[in-house]
Each structure stands twice: as C-alpha cells, then as structure tokens.
Amino acid sequence: MKTLVLKNSDEVAKKAASILLQQIKNKPQSNLGLATGQTMIPIYKELCLLINNKKLNLSKIKTFNVDEYHTLPITDKNSYHYYMNNLLFKHININPSNIFFPQSLKPSNYDKLIKKAGGIDMMILGIGSNGHIAFNEPGCSIKSNTRIVKLAESTKKSNSVFFPNGKIPLKAVSVGIKTILKSKKIILIATTKNKAEIISKTLKAKPSPAIPASYLKRHKKVLFLLDSDAASLI
Numbered sequence: 598m599k600t601l602v603l604k605n606s607d608e609v610a611k612k613a614a615s616i617l618l619q620q621i622k623n624k625p626q627s628n629l630g631l632a633t634g635q636t637m638i639p640i641y642k643e644l645c646l647l648i649n650n651k652k653l654n655l656s657k658i659k660t661f662n663v664d665e666y667h668t669l670p671i672t673d674k675n676s677y678h679y680y681m682n683n684l685l686f687k688h689i690n691i692n693p694s695n696i697f698f699p700q701s702l703k704p705s706n707y708d709k710l711i712k713k714a715g716g717i718d719m720m721i722l723g724i725g726s727n728g729h730i731a732f733n734e735p736g737c738s739i740k741s742n743t744r745i746v747k748l749a750e751s752t753k754k755s756n757s758v759f760f761p762n763g764k765i766p767l768k769a770v771s772v773g774i775k776t777i778l779k780s781k782k783i784i785l786i787a788t789t790k791n792k793a794e795i796i797s798k799t800l801k802a803k804p805s806p807a808i809p810a811s812y813l814k815r816h817k818k819v820l821f822l823l824d825s826d827a828a829s830l831i
Contacts, residue, residue, distance in 0.1 A: 598813070598814050598816070598819050598820075598821070599819070599820045599821070600800070600820070600821040600823065600831075601820060601821070601822050601823070602823050602824070602825060602828040603822070603823070603824055603825070604824065604825055605788075605824050605825065605826075606636075606639060606788040606789065606824050606826075607639065608824070609786060609788055609822055609823070610639035610640045610643045611643055612822060613644075613721070613784065613786055613822055614640055614643035614644040615647070616719075616784065616820075617629070617640075617644055617719065617721070618644065618648065618651070620719045621648075621653060621655065621658060622651075622653070624718060625655075625658070626658070627658055627659075627718040627719065628658075628659045628661065628714050628715060628716065628717050628718050629658065629659070629661070629717070629719055630660075630661050630663055630717040630719065630720035630721060630722075630777070630780055631660050631661070631663065631681065631685075631721055632662075632664075632721050632722050632731065633662070633664070633677045633680050633723075636723045636786055636787065636788055637684075637721070637723060637786070638684060640721075640786070641684040641685040644685065644689075645684075645688040648689050648690075649688070649689065654690065655689055655691045655692070656690070656692050657692075657695075658691055658692075658695060659696075659697065659714055660686075660696050660697065661697045661698075661707075661714075661717060661772075662677055662681060662698045662699065663699075663720070663722065663731035663771065663772045663777075664677065664699060664731045664732045664769050664770060664771040664772065665678065665698050665699055665700035665769065665770050666700075666766040666770075667700065667745055667766065667767075667768035667769050667770050668766075668768070669766055671698075675760060677698065678698060681696075697710060699743050699771065704742075704743045704744045704745060704770055705742070705743070705744075707772065708742050708743050708772075708773075711776065716780070716781060717779065717781065718781050719780070719781065719783075719784070720777060720780035720782070720784070721784050721786065722777070722784065722786070722810075722813075723785070723786055723787070724785060724786075724787050724792060724796070724799070724810050725751075725795070726751060726755060726791065726794075727751045727752065727795070728795050728798065728799060728807075728808035728809050728811070729749070729752065729809050729810070730785070730810045730813070731771040731772050731777065732748065732769040732770075732771035733746070733771060733773065733774050733777075733809040734747075734748065734749040734752065735749065735807055735808065735809060736807075737773070737774060737806055737809050738806065739774050739778070739804070739812050739815075740774070740775050741775055741776075742772075742773040742775055742776055743770065743772045743773055744770070744771065744773060745768055745769070746768060746769055746770075746771050747767065747768055748766065748767060748768060748769060753765050753766075774812050777812075777813075778812065778813075778815065778816055780816075781818065782818045782819075783813060783816055783819040783820070784819070784822055785810065785820070785821050785822065786822045787821070787822075787824075788824040788826065788827050789824070789826050789827060790826040790827070790829060792827040793826060793827055793830045794830060795808070795810070796821070796827050796831060797831050799813075800821070800831055
C-alpha cells in the first residue's frame with residue numbers, strides 16, 4: 598500500500614487522470630473500474646482533455662462502473678449512467694458496447710462478465726464518510742460479490758441533497774469487496790476536509806467490516822491519493 602499526498606484537489610485530479618492515461622497507453626485493451634461522486638468530477642474532466650489532446654484510440658477499452666442506484670431509470674439525472682455519459686463517455690471515442698454497469702445485468706452475472714473480460718486492470722474508487730467503497734456499507738463481508746445492497750442511513754442523508762423531492766434511493770447495485778480486491782491495481786481518491794476523519798480511521802484501523810475501505814490494505818497494489826485537506830489527520 599502506498600499513500601501520496603498532494604497540495605490540493607486540482608493536483609489530485611491531474612495526477613489521477615495522468616495515471617489513468619498511462620494505464621490506457623500501456624495497455625490499450627485495459628479494463629477500467631470506475632466510480633462516481635463529487636470527487637471524480639474534476640478527474641474525468643481532466644481525463645477527457647488528456648485523451649483528446651493525445652488523440653488516443655479507446656476502441657478496445659472496457660469500463661465497468663462499480664455501482665448504480667437500484668431501479669432508478671438510467672435517464673434520471675441522478676443516475677450514474679447519466680453522470681458517466683455526461684462527464685466522460687460522450688466526450689471520448691469509447692465504444693458504447695464496451696461500457697458496463699451492474700444494473701444492466703443480473704448482479705451475479707456482473708462478476709462473471711468482469712472475469713470473462715480478463716479482470717479489472719485498474720480500479721478507481723472514492724470513499725464515503727462512513728468508509729464505504731462503491732456501495733459496500735459498514736458491516737459488509739470481505740467475501741461479498743456484486744449484489745443489491747441497502748444504503749446506510751448516513752449515505753442516504755448525504756445523498757439527500759441530490760434528491761430534493763425526497764425520493765432518495767434506498768438500495769443500489771454494487772460490486773463487492775471481493776470483486777474490488779481482485780483488481781490488479783486500485784487507487785482510492787479522497788479530497789477535502791470532509792474526508793479527513795474517515796481517511797485517518799481507514800489508514801489506522803485493521804481491515805474490518807466496520808470500515809469497508811480498510812479492506813484495501815490487504816491489496817498489494819493500492820494507492821491512497823489524497824489532497825492535503827483529506828490527509829490533515831494522518
């Protein structure tokens with residue numbers, strides 16, 4: 598496990614995008630595990646700029662998003678389908694048939710699809726304030742695969758700002774901890790002071806269900822990429 602602390606979120610976005618770009622250049626048929634959330638917005642914007650400036654051919658790249666709200670229409674502006682298309686996919690020359698979401702298949706078939714593709718070469722993750730990665734909430738098993746999960750109260754509270762009508766999704770489809778740990782390389786990204794406490798707990802705790810992100814410390818090739826605010830308590 599490695600930890601890299603940069604000055605601010607802009608530097609983190611540029612670094613994360615450059616790592617993804619290098620992965621694509623080194624292996625044009627890479628399978629990428631992709632997360633969503635506020636932390637990823639500047640990263641995907643920077644990645645689009647880099648890909649288009651370098652005029653990379655992404656026809657062999659496959660992407661596997663790590664989660665999606667259960668039963669939320671993919672056309673909904675709060676769906677992760679909409680998020681990914683709006684921020685990344687429509688701006689790059691990726692083959693639409695190589696874009697995958699767990700909601701698009703039966704959960705049990707998503708892991709089979711990833712395995713058939715050759716596994717995830719690089720997984721990009723954010724972290725929730727309660728330590729969740731993807732939507733693996735506290736209490737989840739290290740042996741968990743892709744499945745439908747109930748969202749924790751703290752997660753629903755955090756998400757409520759995006760659902761002013763009060764119709765906050767109660768469940769999501771998420772890759773499991775086992776799915777994540779099978780990735781060849783993992784990058785966990787955290788920025789802002791709001792993530793400082795959970796980053797500190799994650800890095801200091803032994804791997805356990807109480808803090809799902811702590812399981813990442815069992816992986817040989819994981820990088821915690823942080824800005825100075827998120828790293829302020831370590």
